[in-house]
Amino acid sequence: QRKVLTTNLTNEENAVEYTFMRSLDTIGHWEVLAFYYESFDYVLINQLDGTETHLWNKAVLSPDHKYILCSSQDLEAGFVPNGFQLWSVENGQLVLKWEKELTDWGAEKLIWTADNYVWGEQTYRDAVSGDLKERLIRMRMFWSDRK
Numbered sequence: 001q002r003k004v005l006t007t008n009l010t011n012e013e014n015a016v017e018y019t020f021m022r023s024l025d026t027i028g029h030w031e032v033l034a035f036y037y038e039s040f041d042y043v044l045i046n047q048l049d050g051t052e053t054h055l056w057n058k059a060v061l062s063p064d065h066k067y068i069l070c071s072s073q074d075l076e077a078g079f080v081p082n083g084f085q086l087w088s089v090e091n092g093q094l095v096l097k098w099e100k101e102l103t104d105w106g107a108e109k110l111i112w113t114a115d116n117y118v119w120g121e122q123t124y125r126d127a128v129s130g131d132l133k134e135r136l137i138r139m140r141m142f143w144s145d146r147k
Helices: none
Strands: 016-024 029-034 039-044 052-054 068-074 081-088 093-101 105-112 115-123 132-140
Touching: 016 039, 016 093, 052 081, 068 105
Parallel strands: none
Antiparallel strands: 016 029, 029 039, 039 052, 068 081, 081 093, 105 115, 115 132
């Protein structure tokens, strides 16, 4: 079978443009960036059955390739969520384990290290000036059903 993603730029409200980003062969998916009228997301497409899974942003694989973390931030326009999604890879399918939207900060450019920390770039609004600022953050990854 063949999976076809069709770009549609003729109608603003239903506009979509797809860009192939990379092959995630270790989890059996392709990653595609989808641009919409005033937003975007990433689509992971199952290489075997064509199932589409929409993520808030670029997939960051855990070192053991059993989990995916994605983060998103848009504190200015608010067209995409600010926060995190955690997915598990179960028998070739992606299962949303957890997601959390944040109101006052977001993160991007994540790196998941072998010692189960995630490094990233945090964008936040300065409490005094109101300006957006960035800083490096480190977060420990753990959750209750993780073995």
